[in-house]
Amino acid sequence: MTDGKLEGINITLDDVRNPPKDWVTTHLESKGKPVWTRTIDIDGHVITLTNYDAEFDFTERHQQELIDFVRKAREFNPELIANFKRLIFDDYQPASRYADEEKFPSNGMRLNDGVLLFKRGQRSDIKHRTDIVSNFQGTIAHECFHFIGGEYGDAWKQAFDWHYVGENLDDWELIPVPDGSDKAYKNIKTGKLAYQGQYTNHPEWCVTDYARMAWDDDFADSGVIALFEPSNLEAICTQKLAVLRNIKPQA
Ligand SMILES: [Zn+2]
DSSP states (O other), X not given: OOOEEETTEEEOHHHHHSOOTTXXXXXXXXXXXXXXXXXXXXXXXXXXXXEOOTTOOOOHHHHHHHHHHHHHHHHHOTHHHHTOOEEEEOSOOOOOTTSOTTTSOOOEEEETTEEEEOTGGGOSSSBOXXXXXXXXXXXXXXXXXXXXXXXXXXXXXXXXXXXXXXXGGGGEEXXXXXXXXXXXXXXXXXXXXXXXXXXXXXXXXXXSTGGGTOHHHHHHHHHHHHHHOHHHHHHHOHHHHHHHHHOOOOO
16 A cells, blocks of 8 residues: 655555654655754743745744643643654645545654644644644644553543454454545444544544544544643543543653
8 A cells, every 4th residue: 555655765654654663764864954944942842843845834823833832731741742852844745544634634743752744734724623723733732642642542442432343353344445545444233434443432522533533543632622622622521631631740
């Protein structure tokens, strides 16, 4: 499954979602020199900005939204930004893996030490799928929630009824998604789709269709709302807000 070629590098959507360790390094090295690099110091938290996209304009609004995010994140849980040391603006845009740019966009990815934004994720002039902040601010927040999500996976899956299709594989068949670029599991009895081989028995507790794909994206999109508009999450699932708020920074 190859979705695009970039100067001799084959990029699959799976690489984008679950990058091999050196994917980003190889990917960025192939671009040569960045258009510009600068640093921003937000109350002592320094982030290196590296831009590879000649068309991208880092506006006053981008700067304000980045500052606003860092301040809110620090108050919510400083671990959200502990590894947010660089922000990369890529000139690359992977297609939506499920052929739906609104519901399942490729906005960016978390790196070990920062966040990479694809062209779509750089946009402050369109709304993030959570509908409360710009796509720029929402994508950064989403990726930063992935920094803290991992260790709470088991508790989150249990609390919010997430399961893997492997638990009852006979009930599921693998079907191609609309554009044929990827596959999803379809439940033979109910017709329900499990995009990432996961499903929750409580999709109504999820804030977006994207969140319904996988528990970690449920965690991260819930996090975006918990951070910027907590009353919205409270209305959809009080317990998710409580769980997110109770994650304490490690001593
Ligand atoms: Zn995600």
